[in-house]
Amino acid sequence: MVMQWSSWSQFFSMGGYGLYVWGSYGVTFFLLGAEVIMLLKRRKLPGKHTPPTVAKARDLELETQ
Known part of the structure; x- marks a missing residue:
């Protein structure tokens, strides 16, 4: 080159x-x-941006443990 x-x-x-x-x-x-930077900020606040279906599945998983 x-x-x-x-x-x-x-x-x-x-x-x-x-x-x-x-x-x-x-x-x-x-x-x-x-x-x-936005991804790092979002990682610090996981509940704020979690879709309702994911949050519900996470809550059900925590209840069964």
């Missing part, structure tokens, strides 16, 4: 498409990070 850029500024400008390319990477990583 041969790089087509002779300097870092050419690499980051990506032939005029740098804003689109690096902006896309930025938005993607931001959204992935936000998803991880």
Whole structure:
């Protein structure tokens, strides 16, 4: 694989498409990070987001133990 850029500024400008390319990477990583944070917060509050059928099954399971 041969790089087509002779300097870092050419690499980051990506032939005029740098804003689109690096902006896309930025938005993607931001959204992935936000998803991880939301999942970690949801894990701390399991009863709040548990669907009623799952909660009922969990309660029945606890009663039989």
